[in-house]
Amino acid sequence: ERRFPASxxxxxxxxxxxxxxxxxxxxxxxxxxxxxxxxxxxxxxAEGPVLENDFIVSREILLAPDMERPxxxxxxxxxxxxxxxxxxxxxxxxxxERARFPVDRVFGAIDWLYRSGYLIVEx
Numbered sequence: 001e002r003r004f005p006a007s008x009x010x011x012x013x014x015x016x017x018x019x020x021x022x023x024x025x026x027x028x029x030x031x032x033x034x035x036x037x038x039x040x041x042x043x044x045x046a047e048g049p050v051l052e053n054d055f056i057v058s059r060e061i062l063l064a065p066d067m068e069r070p071x072x073x074x075x076x077x078x079x080x081x082x083x084x085x086x087x088x089x090x091x092x093x094x095x096x097e098r099a100r101f102p103v104d105r106v107f108g109a110i111d112w113l114y115r116s117g118y119l120i121v122e123x
Contacts, residue, residue, distance in 0.1 A: 028121070031111045033093030037086050037119040040064065045080045064118055074109040077101055079118075082109055086119060 005011070042065035050059045050072050060080040061070035071079050082095070089095045092110055099106040113119045 028114060031092065031107070031114050033091065033096065033107070035092050036090060036122040037092060037110075037114060038122040039083070039087050040117055040120045042066075043083075043118050045083065046070075062113075062118060064116075066117065074112055075105065077105065077109045079109065079113065082106070083113060083118065086110055086113070 044063050045060050046063050047058050048061040048063075048070055049056050050061065052059070059072060060078075061072050062079045062083055063070045073079060074082075077099075082099075085095045085099075086092065092107070095110065096103045096106040110119070
């Protein structure tokens with residue numbers, strides 16, 4: 001926002017532009033279609049306020065203890081729904097194939113959840 005750069009809100013926001021929400025978490029190995037993933041510790045689906053059109057409504061959101069704020073969408077993909085599918089499926093490839101979105105977009109959203117620390121490889 002260039003109209004109000006001196007306001008406290010925008011000064012704080014611009015100071016954090018280069019910060020990495022993952023902290024010191026190690027970079028996971030590349031995601032493959034045959035991986036079986038599970039929820040990382042403390043990650044959960046909850047009800048929370050989201051902006052929908054011109055209204056704030058209660059919808060499912062995805063929460064993680066080390067993330068600053070909850071998430072709901074990755075593009076047009078609803079992350080709580082996708083998260084639920086991934087943790088109950090036999091592997092990532094099956095989730096991507098069954099989704100109503102293009103496989104590469106679904107795989108990209110799963111990869112984002114995985115690299116952001118919402119999902120980890122099941123051992």
